Amino acid sequence: MSKSIETIAPLSTTIAALFSVLCSIGLSHFLQSRRERKERSVKEARVQAFYKLEHRRSVQTIPDDIPQGGKILTDIKIDEVVLWDVEHLGAHFSSEMNTKGFINHMVGRDYIAGPLPDNTSTFSLKNITASVNQKLPLDGDSGKTHYNKLIGLHECILADLVRKPGSTTRSKAYIRAGPRRELHFNPQTVSAAIVTCGGLCPGLNNVIREITCSLHFMYGIKGKVWGIRGGYKGFHDPAYEPVLLTPELVEDIHHQGGTVLRSSRGGFDLEKILAFIQNRGINQLYVIGGDGTHRGAFIIHEGCMEKGMNVAVAGIPKTIDNDIDCIDRSFGFASSVEAAQDAIICAKTEASCNLPNGIGIVKLMGRSAGFIAAHATLASGDVDLCLVPEIPTVLNGEIGCLPHLFKRVKEKGFAVVVVAEGAGEEILGASTEIDESGNKKLPAIGLFMKKATEEYFKKNGESATVKYIDPSYMIRSVPANASDSLYCMQLAQNAVHGAMAGFTGFSVGLCNNKMVLLPIPQLVRTSPRIMDNRGRTWERVLAQTRQPNTVPSRSSSR
Numbered sequence: 001m002s003k004s005i006e007t008i009a010p011l012s013t014t015i016a017a018l019f020s021v022l023c024s025i026g027l028s029h030f031l032q033s034r035r036e037r038k039e040r041s042v043k044e045a046r047v048q049a050f051y052k053l054e055h056r057r058s059v060q061t062i063p064d065d066i067p068q069g070g071k072i073l074t075d076i077k078i079d080e081v082v083l084w085d086v087e088h089l090g091a092h093f094s095s096e097m098n099t100k101g102f103i104n105h106m107v108g109r110d111y112i113a114g115p116l117p118d119n120t121s122t123f124s125l126k127n128i129t130a131s132v133n134q135k136l137p138l139d140g141d142s143g144k145t146h147y148n149k150l151i152g153l154h155e156c157i158l159a160d161l162v163r164k165p166g167s168t169t170r171s172k173a174y175i176r177a178g179p180r181r182e183l184h185f186n187p188q189t190v191s192a193a194i195v196t197c198g199g200l201c202p203g204l205n206n207v208i209r210e211i212t213c214s215l216h217f218m219y220g221i222k223g224k225v226w227g228i229r230g231g232y233k234g235f236h237d238p239a240y241e242p243v244l245l246t247p248e249l250v251e252d253i254h255h256q257g258g259t260v261l262r263s264s265r266g267g268f269d270l271e272k273i274l275a276f277i278q279n280r281g282i283n284q285l286y287v288i289g290g291d292g293t294h295r296g297a298f299i300i301h302e303g304c305m306e307k308g309m310n311v312a313v314a315g316i317p318k319t320i321d322n323d324i325d326c327i328d329r330s331f332g333f334a335s336s337v338e339a340a341q342d343a344i345i346c347a348k349t350e351a352s353c354n355l356p357n358g359i360g361i362v363k364l365m366g367r368s369a370g371f372i373a374a375h376a377t378l379a380s381g382d383v384d385l386c387l388v389p390e391i392p393t394v395l396n397g398e399i400g401c402l403p404h405l406f407k408r409v410k411e412k413g414f415a416v417v418v419v420a421e422g423a424g425e426e427i428l429g430a431s432t433e434i435d436e437s438g439n440k441k442l443p444a445i446g447l448f449m450k451k452a453t454e455e456y457f458k459k460n461g462e463s464a465t466v467k468y469i470d471p472s473y474m475i476r477s478v479p480a481n482a483s484d485s486l487y488c489m490q491l492a493q494n495a496v497h498g499a500m501a502g503f504t505g506f507s508v509g510l511c512n513n514k515m516v517l518l519p520i521p522q523l524v525r526t527s528p529r530i531m532d533n534r535g536r537t538w539e540r541v542l543a544q545t546r547q548p549n550t551v552p553s554r555s556s557s558r
Contacts, residue, residue, distance in 0.1 A: 086175055344380045369528060402452065
């Protein structure tokens with residue numbers, strides 16, 4: 001009996017230990033299951049809360065109780081919006097994605113010097129950030145980070161922000177730029193080409209770099225990105241072989257001025273350009289240039305449509321003169337204005353340190369628009385006379401610029417002049433010669449002003465020490481400053497977003513401080529734009545330089 005009890009005792013101990021282990025395992029599984037359910041519940045609640053918040057934002061209306069100090073204006077309203085539509089390849093070709101509801105998400109996470117490997121995953125963050133436009137599925141999607149904002153149908157930016165009583169109730173609007181939910185092109189099959197045309201401009205390398213990196217790191221394309229050298233000539237001239245652009249190659253080019261692809265004017269041959277696109281298997285073309293270059297880009301777009309080529313043609317507006325219409329400003333303009341300050345400082349030093357009657361004249365770029373000269377004048381605060389193409393140049397008389405200069409020199413001991421290259425046609429006459437881009441050659445207004453100033457002082461019994469500085473090409477050859485670098489990145493990324501979504505024949509720009517897609521025909525129709533000679537900018541110039549206003553009165557101009 002005692003033996004059997006001794007045998008049973010270890011057995012019961014073993015059973016008890018086993019039962020304890022099983023209970024522990026069961027409890028662990030129970031706690032883990034409960035924790036997972038709680039985490040899933042929290043995740044779902046977070047997403048649902050996100051959707052509810054966005055829904056409230058989207059249906060938000062004017063509250064019945066108007067906040068104190070606010071009121072509803074009954075004489076200002078908009079009841080019709082006219083959208084500047086952009087052509088979409090989906091109207092002519094089937095999407096390469098062969099799927100509806102494809103969720104566009106960011107492809108790369110870490111910046112690496114080279115193309116993304118085939119097994120690169122999307123951003124893997126634990127928190128889900130959903131699209132505000134479409135409800136995303138939760139199953140199998142928790143490892144991806146989606147764009148916080150996917151642009152929806154008819155999402156637009158109003159062009160006419162300033163409204164007054166009596167204004168039309170119709171407003172035009174631009175398509176808002178940004179990533180779309182559905183892609184037209186399959187990133188696995190995308191090959192692209194980038195070309196820079198026309199004159200140099202700060203930020204060209206930034207745009208080239210950001211287009212290349214956006215294609216590789218935001219969309220993970222598996223094709224090639226070709227850099228077309230020498231402008232439109234590079235599509236067909238054997239002397240300008242295209243270069244293969246990789247993230248590694250473009251990694252540091254944004255620190256340099258100019259363009260690594262080089263540039264040129266002219267050389268447009270539609271059939272040869274289309275043949276290049278077909279032979280290289282290119283389905284996205286990015287064209288960086290001014291209004292003339294954009295007209296060429298739209299001809300390429302029309303040629304692709306006629307030949308049934310499923311190719312997106314995107315433009316990025318570039319002009320040192322800031323004279324492309326519709327957009328707030330062109331990239332590189334701020335950098336050029338900043339670079340012009342060095343020349344103005346040197347002109348002031350020369351003028352103030354050279355006797356007698358020191359005068360420094362700086363000639364800046366500005367063929368038909370005086371934006372650079374005017375903004376450089378305002379930024380400097382040291383300029384006594386600013387001459388621009390939009391304002392008539394009057395040499396003598398009560399409103400003459402030469403008597404004004406004479407007076408300023410007598411008051412200060414010296415004077416500083418800034419003149420745009422296109423100013424003074426009323427005096428020198430318009431040239432009949434044109435360059436390869438069709439731009440007329442300009443007379444030497446800077447040297448003319450130097451001579452005219454010296455002669456005026458001599459006529460009044462004085463001598464003047466006039467120093468002439470021409471930094472024209474220096475201000476367009478500098479690297480982009482921080483502001484322009486950021487702007488170039490936004491332009492490039494949104495050009496890629498637009499092309500990947502299937503838009504074509506468009507350009508991208510900043511309108512009312514929002515990125516938009518603009519149909520090229522409308523963009524170039526009113527370009528080049530000029531500065532308003534009765535606008536705020538010119539008023540500020542007059543207030544700062546205290547020069548006479550030579551703009552004819554409205555009654556006399558009739």
